[in-house]
Amino acid sequence: MRSTTSKLTLAATTAAFLIGVAAPAFAQTEASAPAADQATASQPLTKEQKAQAKAQAKAERKAERKQARAKNTAELKKLEDAGYKPALNDPNYPQNLQDAQKKANAAAGAN
DSSP: OHHHHHHHHHHHHHHHHHHHHHGGGGTOOTTTSOHHHHHHHHSOOOHHHHHHHHHHHHHHHHHHHHHHHHHHHHHHHHHHHTTOOTTSOOTTHHHHHHHHHHHHHHHHHHO
16 A cells, blocks of 8 residues: 555656646747747847837837827817816816716717
């Protein structure tokens, strides 16, 4: 009985060890890595490439900010057209905004 238990324990321990060793090998292979990562892994970036990548990232962030600003401006314009006045120091501020949102949504739903 004791010998069988020892053999089963040894087999389970060996299997757990082998699975633990083999699992990281399946995490990511060269074939599953994107092509851009493979190209950059083989050669370091030059200063010019780094500057170009930095400029491209900056341009993308600028475009995203511009798009978000346009969206916010359009939403504010829609609310102002529905009667909301953001410049007023109104004690009923939340209610006025909610009323304008309801009007704007109703107008958008009717179109």
